Amino acid sequence: MTPDPIPVRSVSMLECRNCGAGAPFDEHFCQQCSRILALGRHGDYFSFMGLPRRLGVDLRELERRFRDLSRQFHPDFFYNAPPAERLASLERSSYLNDAYRTLKNPSARIEHLLALEGLPPATSDEGGVKVPPALLEEVFALNEELDEIRELRVSGGDAGALRARLDAARAPIERKRDEHERRIKELGDRWDDEAGVGTGERPATLAALREQLLEQRYIDNLLATIDRESAGLGAP
Amino acid sequence: MSKVVGIDLGTTNSLVAYVKNGVPVVIRDGSGDALVPSVVSLDEDGTIIVGREAQRRLLSAPSRAVYSVKRFMGQGVEDVTAYADQLPFGIVGDPGGVLRISVAGREFTPPEISAFVLRELKRRAEEHFREQGEFDFEVDRAVITVPAYFNDAQRTATRDAGRLAGLEVLRIINEPTAASLAYGMASRDRGTIAVYDFGGGTFDVSILKVEDGVFQVLSTNGDTRLGGDDIDALLTAEVRREIGGAALDDSNDQLIQAVRKAAIQAKWDLSDEEETELRLEPMPGAPAGHLRRMTRADFERMILPLVERTLEPCRQALADAELGPGDIEEVVLVGGSTRIPLVRRLVHELFGRPPHSELNPDEVVALGAAVQADILVSGRREMLLLDVTPLSLGIETMGGVMSKIILRNSTIPASGREMFTSYADNQTAVDVHVLQGERELVSDCRSLARFRLRGIPPMPAGMPRIEVQFQIDANGILSVSAKELRTSVEQTIEVKPSYGLTDEEVERMLIESFEHAETDIEARLLIEARNEAETVIHATEKSIRRPDFDRVAAEALEPGEPERIAQALSEATHALEGSDRGRILQTTEALNKATRHLAEVVMNRSVREALAGKNVRDV
Numbered sequence: 001m002t003p004d005p006i007p008v009r010s011v012s013m014l015e016c017r018n019c020g021a022g023a024p025f026d027e028h029f030c031q032q033c034s035r036i037l038a039l040g041r042h043g044d045y046f047s048f049m050g051l052p053r054r055l056g057v058d059l060r061e062l063e064r065r066f067r068d069l070s071r072q073f074h075p076d077f078f079y080n081a082p083p084a085e086r087l088a089s090l091e092r093s094s095y096l097n098d099a100y101r102t103l104k105n106p107s108a109r110i111e112h113l114l115a116l117e118g119l120p121p122a123t124s125d126e127g128g129v130k131v132p133p134a135l136l137e138e139v140f141a142l143n144e145e146l147d148e149i150r151e152l153r154v155s156g157g158d159a160g161a162l163r164a165r166l167d168a169a170r171a172p173i174e175r176k177r178d179e180h181e182r183r184i185k186e187l188g189d190r191w192d193d194e195a196g197v198g199t200g201e202r203p204a205t206l207a208a209l210r211e212q213l214l215e216q217r218y219i220d221n222l223l224a225t226i227d228r229e230s231a232g233l234g235a236p
Numbered sequence: 237m238s239k240v241v242g243i244d245l246g247t248t249n250s251l252v253a254y255v256k257n258g259v260p261v262v263i264r265d266g267s268g269d270a271l272v273p274s275v276v277s278l279d280e281d282g283t284i285i286v287g288r289e290a291q292r293r294l295l296s297a298p299s300r301a302v303y304s305v306k307r308f309m310g311q312g313v314e315d316v317t318a319y320a321d322q323l324p325f326g327i328v329g330d331p332g333g334v335l336r337i338s339v340a341g342r343e344f345t346p347p348e349i350s351a352f353v354l355r356e357l358k359r360r361a362e363e364h365f366r367e368q369g370e371f372d373f374e375v376d377r378a379v380i381t382v383p384a385y386f387n388d389a390q391r392t393a394t395r396d397a398g399r400l401a402g403l404e405v406l407r408i409i410n411e412p413t414a415a416s417l418a419y420g421m422a423s424r425d426r427g428t429i430a431v432y433d434f435g436g437g438t439f440d441v442s443i444l445k446v447e448d449g450v451f452q453v454l455s456t457n458g459d460t461r462l463g464g465d466d467i468d469a470l471l472t473a474e475v476r477r478e479i480g481g482a483a484l485d486d487s488n489d490q491l492i493q494a495v496r497k498a499a500i501q502a503k504w505d506l507s508d509e510e511e512t513e514l515r516l517e518p519m520p521g522a523p524a525g526h527l528r529r530m531t532r533a534d535f536e537r538m539i540l541p542l543v544e545r546t547l548e549p550c551r552q553a554l555a556d557a558e559l560g561p562g563d564i565e566e567v568v569l570v571g572g573s574t575r576i577p578l579v580r581r582l583v584h585e586l587f588g589r590p591p592h593s594e595l596n597p598d599e600v601v602a603l604g605a606a607v608q609a610d611i612l613v614s615g616r617r618e619m620l621l622l623d624v625t626p627l628s629l630g631i632e633t634m635g636g637v638m639s640k641i642i643l644r645n646s647t648i649p650a651s652g653r654e655m656f657t658s659y660a661d662n663q664t665a666v667d668v669h670v671l672q673g674e675r676e677l678v679s680d681c682r683s684l685a686r687f688r689l690r691g692i693p694p695m696p697a698g699m700p701r702i703e704v705q706f707q708i709d710a711n712g713i714l715s716v717s718a719k720e721l722r723t724s725v726e727q728t729i730e731v732k733p734s735y736g737l738t739d740e741e742v743e744r745m746l747i748e749s750f751e752h753a754e755t756d757i758e759a760r761l762l763i764e765a766r767n768e769a770e771t772v773i774h775a776t777e778k779s780i781r782r783p784d785f786d787r788v789a790a791e792a793l794e795p796g797e798p799e800r801i802a803q804a805l806s807e808a809t810h811a812l813e814g815s816d817r818g819r820i821l822q823t824t825e826a827l828n829k830a831t832r833h834l835a836e837v838v839m840n841r842s843v844r845e846a847l848a849g850k851n852v853r854d855v
Contacts, residue, residue: 067450074620075649075710079406079612090649090709097647 014040026050028072029091036073038084039091045099045112054195055113057103066100098217110188110213117206122213132215138172142222143168146229161232166180166233170226173219180216187212239370240613241361242375242405242414245350245394247306247437247463248572250274251599252357252378252604260418260603260610263364270599272360276352277301281576281815291769295517297495298489304465305353307437308346308846309397310389310735311335319461322469324427324489324498332683334431334600334735336618346398347737348745353689354380355400356658377404379609381601383438384410385458385626387672388684388714393520395713396742406612408711412442413434413623415570416451416603418595429563430553430582432591433601435571437463441550443557443564452622455556455645457549464503464573467539471499474538475514478528478543494519498527506532507575533705556645558576567591570600622647625708627682632669636678641706644674648708656702656718662694668704670716683734687716693723762817768823769812776805776831779838793835806828 014037016030023030023037030037036195046053049065061172071077073096078089093175102108111121146169149162187209194202244251253262262270269288277290278300285293287380302325314331316830325711326338338341358375380403382394391408398405400512407604412431427445430831433440440458475495476483483491498514511789514527542719546843554561569591573579583591592639595603611619630640639651651800656666666689673681692700708714719726737745779785780801808823 063447067452071617071620072623074622076270076407076611076620077615077617080615090707091651093710094649094707097650101646133530133608 002219003210014038028069036078036085036088036210038082038088039095042095044116045102046116048095048099049103051103052195053113053116054201055109057109058103058194061102062103066096066167069096084225107213107216110184110209114206114210117203119206122210122217132211132218134215135176135197135218138176139222141167142226146225149229153233159190163233166226170223175192177216177219177223180219184212184216185210203209238372238374239361239365240379240609241357241375242602242607242609243354243378243380244411244414244602245306245353245359245382245397246274246601247304247435247465249436249598250357251602252253252361253437253602254601255359255606255610259291260606262599262602263361265360270602272353272356273303274305274350275301275303276305276349276354278342279759283762284352285759285763286352286368288519289763293625294324294486295490295493298493301325302337302339302349304342304437305346305349305431307465308335308337309393310387310391311346311733313848320471321486322472322491323539332734343722345737345745346711347393347400347742350394350397353398354378354403355396358401358403361474363526363657372429376402377406377609377613378406379409379605379612380405380409381411381414381605383433383435383441383457383458383460384412384453385412385460386625386712387460387627388629388712389682389733390460391713392736395711396737399742400745405711406479406609408713409608410440410442410453410456410623410712411601412440412456412570413444413451413453413621414602415568415595415600416442416444416446416606417604417607417619418600419568419592420446420449420451428559429561429566429568429713430550430564430587431568432546432550432574433458433570434573434579435463436573437461439463439464439546441546441553443553443559443561446721449619450622451620452647454559454622455553456624456626458626459545459549462542462545464571466542467503467573467576468496468500469504470538470693471535472496475499475527484590485710491519493598495818496687502530503535503576506530506535507577512743513736532577533749539574539576539578543576543582546579547582547586561587564589568595570597572598598601611665623710623712624648624714627672628674629675629684629706629708629714630671631672631680637676638671638678638681643706646708647711649710651705651707654704655707656700656704658695659697659699660690661697663697663700664691664692664694665690666702668716670706671716684714685716685733686735689718690722691725693725695722751817753789762815765817765820766812769808769820772827772831773805773808773812775835776801776827779831779834780805782838787835788841792841797833801827801834848854 014025014027016023016033016035017034017038019033021030027043028037029035047091049062049069051057051062070093071163073088073089073092075089075093078086081089102112114121128130145165147203149165151163187205190201190206191209194205239254240474241254242303251262253260264270272287273291275287275290275294277285279298280287290301294303308327309320312332313329313335315326316804318336327335328338328343329335334345336345337349361375361707362373366377378398380394380398395405395408405682412433414431416429417430429444429446431444433444438458438460439462440456442456443454445454472495475498476492479495483495494517501628502512503516509532511529511531513529514525516527564587567583567587569580569583569588574593574597580591592715607619608621610616619822625642625646626644628640628644629642629652629653630638633639641654642650653844655667658666667686668689669678669686670684671678671681672684674683689704691703692702703721704716704718706714706716736799782788804823804827811819811823815833
């Protein structure tokens with residue numbers, strides 16, 4: 001027995017509210033009546049901006065696309081349009097601004113990719129308090145040093161000397177950060193290269209990327225702590 | 237087709253401009269003056285007077301005038317207590333709500349006072365278009381500018397003022413961005429620009445990137461309570477201390493206003509001169525005439541701390557744009573306070589390059605607003621403004637902490653979502669408190685509104701998934717919508733603005749203003765008649781008081797003519813004391829007629845005197 005044919009409408013289709021024509025998910029304007037399409041639930045900043053899902057992004061190209069699309073969507077140009085089109089213009093412009101802001105920033109870009117690929121965010125609460133194992137040594141040393149500096153500050157230690165100690169404490173952390181930056185770049189390139197090759201390596205690459213990003217965020221917090229201590233010493 | 241205009245609704249002065257044949261121009265009055273002082277004065281009979289005349293009355297009847305109302309837009313009484321001390325009008329209202337201005341026995345909200353100024357601008361523009369021979373001269377739509385650092389409540393108050401003035405507010409745009417549009421018309425088509433806008437009551441700095449006609453704001457910062465007003469107040473307080481005695485009495489509005497006027501004049505003088513004199517008009521309780529000498533160095537020493545307060549926002553804006561001072565290719569100055577040499581010097585030092593000031597800093601914002609108005613109605617796409625929201629938007633979460641949803645310097649329009657749920661079984665409503673600001677604690681942020689999500693389907697605690705969407709539109713103004721995701725039920729939201737008017741309140745004020753419209757027109761016509769009468773009377777008195785009048789009368793006037801003139805003058809002067817417009821017009825016309833011959837005689841004699849002893853070649 002053959003099942004009844006069920007009319008299938010792909011979930012990746014939009015429907016033009018003006019003429020009822022279907023449109024691919026990444027279209028912005030109806031191909032039939034050329035009106036702006038309602039946004040729907042999009043979710044993929046890469047495809048929205050007409051970019052491949054890659055971590056390597058040409059920033060000049062990204063900016064050019066942002067300007068081009070802004071020129072197409074912006075509410076300024078829909079001032080006299082019917083309410084539905086004005087709303088669509090507002091939604092698409094807001095979404096475009098979000099997409100541009102996210103893709104422009106390297107770590108936000110990775111974060112977005114993680115979400116698209118179904119991984120938990122690299123800001124997860126479980127990781128927030130726990131020291132990443134790879135950083136245990138540095139964090140331990142830093143905390144000891146910071147405790148001593150705080151004690152000396154309270155007992156009126158020389159600000160200049162304390163500042164020098166803070167700078168010294170900062171150096172290994174900054175080296176660690178540079179290391180992560182390089183590593184993240186490498187993993188990103190690898191993830192891009194693995195596209196289309198059909199290897200089973202990509203999920204592992206992405207998981208490693210997430211791990212590095214988590215650690216990098218932790219390092220940034222450490223650096224911010226040092227900055228605060230430094231500010232507590234007053235202006236040099 | 238009715239007309240659209242761009243309006244710069246300033247703390248001290250306001251202007252209106254429009255695009256004529258593709259070029260923005262400001263609209264001037266008969267004497268070439270583009271500035272309408274943002275001063276509103278109430279006459280004895282309740283008549284509203286706006287602009288130069290109101291500014292004059294600020295000296296003669298200070299307790300009946302309101303100025304700098306922009307500083308009160310979207311504010312609560314608790315925000316302005318320190319500033320309100322030297323003001324001749326009262327500030328009333330309960331803390332945490334909209335403040336009201338109490339003047340001449342009546343109370344107004346700040347948007348109502350601003351609406352008076354906007355109506356005057358609308359009237360001025362309509363008069364201009366009528367004179368241009370336009371068939372449809374009505375002005376019913378406008379782009380109005382606000383300081384970039386204005387929060388949601390201040391923007392909404394400005395939009396309400398537009399509505400109350402009978403204008404459809406096409407768009408609220410930021411003053412520094414408007415200025416960059418005006419500059420962009422003529423200058424280079426790409427680059428990184430800093431706009432330093434130091435006006436009468438507010439300070440803004442915006443960093444923009446311009447490319448292919450897209451003006452993209454990268455960051456903005458500022459202080460909505462720092463402007464030329466503060467310089468005036470500082471100087472006024474200083475001079476009052478020096479005078480002592482009656483000048484120290486805070487209730488002596490007339491003396492305070494006279495000192496303030498002298499202080500402002502000195503400030504202006506010192507932009508061009510190295511040294512000036514503070515002079516006071518004669519009045520009881522104060523030494524008349526010369527008060528003190530002031531050098532530019534004295535002045536700069538006094539105001540340095542105020543001007544330095546503008547530098548930190550500049551550094552923050554640069555940091556937020558991830559740029560250093562050296563990355564800025566152009567620096568543009570906007571606002572009257574940038575005429576002060578010290579301001580220019582500090583800006584030059586900060587950015588390491590001389591700032592631009594080719595366009596009149598008072599007019600450039602209105603010109604930009606006109607350009608934006610033209611873009612909106614004409615659909616021209618060669619220029620596009622992409623602005624940012626100056627302050628982060630968030631909601632109150634457990635423990636009185638602000639949780640950010642849309643970050644500051646996000647390009648607008650911008651949207652953000654937040655999920656809510658219930659904490660008790662079958663709970664059908666959730667309260668949400670919306671905030672704006674950068675600080676952690678709710679108490680340190682600006683409360684924008686409180687609203688209640690109602691109609692949540694009864695479910696066990698924690699089950700509902702209510703998604704609230706926050707949308708900041710291209711005006712930088714927030715709207716909120718909500719949906720329960722499990723059932724797709726749209727929630728009704730009643731937003732109660734913390735420092736704003738509800739739609740109903742605006743409607744009511746609008747109806748009231750229509751009721752007053754009739755008397756307002758009457759009032760305007762009366763003012764015009766009076767102004768005309770004053771001009772004719774003044775000219776006549778001047779002629780009669782000429783030292784050679786008796787000789788002129790004997791030689792050139794007919795017998796009885798001087799008596800007829802004196803009679804007409806006395807009748808016109810008398811009529812001016814009352815408020816019967818018909819009588820004022822009539823007696824003015826009579827005086828005009830009676831003096832026509834005299835005017836000719838005087839004119840001819842002046843010409844003869846001027847030519848006496850000169851030969852034709854010199855003329």
